[in-house]
Each structure stands twice: as structure tokens, then as C-alpha cells.
Amino acid sequence: MQEKNEATKVPVFDFDPTKVIIYGGGGLSKMIIEAVRVLGCYQIEGIIDDGMKKGTDVIGSPVLGGAEALPELAARGIRMAVNSVGGIGDFQVRLNVFHILAKAGFLCPAIVHPTAHVDPSARLAAGVLVLAQSYVSGNARVGMGTLINNSVVISHDNVIGACVNLSPGTMLAGDVVIDDFAQLGMNVNVNIGVHIGSFARIANGATIKGNVPQGGRVYAGMVWPPRDLPKTRTA
């Protein structure tokens, strides 16, 4: 038998990049679990949820406990995590989970559902989720932890900040800029070149034709900016 020398020694890594935990066992987690399973390159070790009972399961993946379970998992070489806390209505809860994971030594890969398409020149930061049927177009930039839900279109040259929430059906035209922590509801349409400020909240079905300031609110079904109806002729 051939002796093993330095050149043929197999390196041992201190973590397994194929094993992941899912942080958060709520509604969004079911979509995330399915996306991770269908990717085929990860095994889900289990779910971390501070409000769920250890030993229960979410669509077949076991609940391992809350944040207190992270150090033991990390010690076992599990360091990959997917944040499935959506934070719609309150971006802070999603952001807090990233801080908890980073502090415990976990890494958050970008997850792209196989039916989504990300152009090769687009860039996704850590923790980005691209769910089924969405499209991230040429030269787009998507910041840390942003959630791109189903059937979202991010057009060319968009620059999307960190922990932005894009709900199903939202359409962004080219050259749109959205700053950190903004939240866009379902079927929001954004015109070309528009800038949406950080913390802005845009509700379902709004049409955004002009810039939205930092922290701005646009209500469901509204056209932004609002304008008076054109005067109609009476005679």
C-alpha cells in the first residue's frame, strides 16, 4: 500500500459547507425550505426559531431550538445559515437575525431558486434570497440580506440596498435605486430612474413615478407623487 505523503494528504475543513440551518420557522420559511431543498447542494440540519417548540417540525425539517442552540451547532461544524425571517412591516427583525447569526460565526449564502434567473453581470451580496420566477437583470446590484420574493423583476443597472423587502409581483424598471431597509408591497411598479429612500414603505399595488424620500410612505394603490386631476371641460 502506498504511504500518504504531504502531496496526497486530504485536507480537513473545520466546517461543512453543505449543511445549513434555517433561522425562522414562519410562513416565509416554508418557501425557503423548499427552495433550499430543490437546489440539491445543501442539507437542512434544522430550523432555529425562538418561539417554536424543540422537536416539532416545519414541513419535515426539525426545530432545533432558539438562538441558544447556535454555539453547539457551530461547534459541530455547521456554519451556513439562511435567514427566513421576512420582516415585512418591520425590517428590524430580519436585520437582528443577521446580527445574531454573524455573532455566532455563521455565514449566509445568497440563495437563488432554480426557476429564478440572475444575469451573470448582476451581483448579489450575502444573505440575499431570490425566490421562484424572479429575474435580476444585467449589472444590477443587490445588497446584504435583501429579500426578492416571487415573480419580482429587477431591471438593468438597479442598485438595491441592504435588507430591502420586495414583495411578490413587484416590477422595477431600469436604473432604479432603492436604499437600505425600504419595503415594497405586492405588485408595486417603479418607473425608470426612480430613487426610493431608505426606510420608505410602499404598499401593495402602488405606482411610483417619482422619487420617494427617506422614510416616505405610499399607500395601497396610490400613484406617487400624487397630483390633481386635470381640469375637465364643462361646456
Ligand SMILES: CC(C)(COP(=O)(O)OP(=O)(O)OC[C@H]1O[C@@H](n2cnc3c(N)ncnc32)[C@H](O)[C@@H]1OP(=O)(O)O)[C@@H](O)C(=O)NCCC(=O)NCCS
Ligand atoms: C408593504 C406593506 C406592509 C405596507 O402596508 P401598510 O403600510 O399598512 O400600507 P397600506 O396602504 O395598506 O395601509 C396604510 C394605512 O392606510 C389604511 N388604509 C389602506 N387602505 C385604506 C382604505 N381603502 N380606506 C381606509 N384606510 C385604508 C390602512 O388601514 C393603514 O392604516 P394604519 O397606518 O393606521 O395601519 C403591505 O402592503 C404588505 O403587507 N404587503 C404585502 C407584503 C407581503 O405579504 N409579502 C410577502 C408575501 S409572501
